[in-house]
Amino acid sequence: MTDWEQVREGGFAVPEGRAVPELVAELVGMLRSPDPAVRDRQAYSTLATWVGRGVLSEQELRDLGDELVPRFGDPEIQARTFVPLILDVIVSAGVFEPRWVPPFERWYVGEQDLRGYDEKLGWLHAVAHGADLLGTFGQHPAVEPVQMLRLGIGRLLTPTSYVFRDMEDDRLGYALAATLTRAELTGSDAVDWLDPAVRVLSNPPTAGIAPEVTNTVRTLRVLYLFADHGLRIGDAKKLTPIPQREQLKARLAEVFATFTPYWL
Structure with missing residues (x-):
């Protein structure tokens, strides 16, 4: 076994004496660990760094994505929620497979364990980790942006008992905004995906405000x-504007008016 903590402390240099595929296989196994130090501090950090540095070939990245995608159905929550993080760095590195998108969509809208941080398991963050990948897919030319916008609002409106507390609303709000920077989106494309929110928020609560309603309003704000x-995309120094910003702002104001008429 490799001393992965030593690898981390050494700046994530690739250990000598073992082939990269063998090392990656060990790290992939560690991504399922319930120990956050093993899963997050060592396995994820090392893999993400190596992908960013080009340690893995294009085919190795594609194989890694194919190996991880089935984990969207893993019985362990920590195994499921670290898949989108690795897929995000893979796609950001320039390797994309359309077959990765449907399993992600099914998992993201269907995941029931939305805890951000757990005292024993560490960071789980299904909504935030999924949002990062949603935003990356949403900016990819091979992915239909409206598809990702609808996925985002579907995730928000799915009934849950969990109220966001670990910046999930910021991460998903950013992902939606990044997707909305796609130049090919028409005015209707940029706003029609909000229709389900209008329908849900137009029904006055009779027994308290549902968590998914609170999550939706906060994210849309x-x-x-x-x-x-505007928003910063990647390492850009300048803010990128949303092309349909005025129509989007007007529609969002309508959404808020159905639920919090005093806000605008």
Whole structure:
């Protein structure tokens, strides 16, 4: 076994004496660990760094993605929620397979364990980790952006008992905003995906406000901020505007008015 903590402390240099595929296989196994130090601090950090540095070949990245995608159905929550993180760095490195998108969509809208941080398991963060991949897919030319926008609102409106507390609304709001920077989106494309939110929020609560309603409103407020000011994409120094910003802001204001008429 490799001393992965030593690898981390050494700046993630590839250990000598073992082939890269063998090392990656060990790290992939560690991504299922319930120990956050093993899973997050060592396995994820090492893999993400190596992918970013080009340690793995294009085919090795494709194989890694194919190996991880079935874990969207893993019985262990920590195994499921670290798949989108690795897929995100793979796609960001320039390797994309359309077959990865449907399993992600099914998992993201269907995941029931939305805990951000767990005292024993560490960071789980299904919504936030999934949002990162949603935003990356949403900017990819081979993915239909409206498809990702609908996925985002579907995730928000799915009934849950969990109220966001670990910046999930910021991460998903950013992912939606990044997707909305796609130049090919028409005015209707940029706003029609919000129709389900209008329908849900138009029904006054009779027994308290449902968590998914709170999560939706808070996330869309984040999106409004990005629409108003623009957002930073990647390492860009300048803010990128949302092309349909005025139509989006007007529609978001309508959404808020159905639920919080005093907000705007």
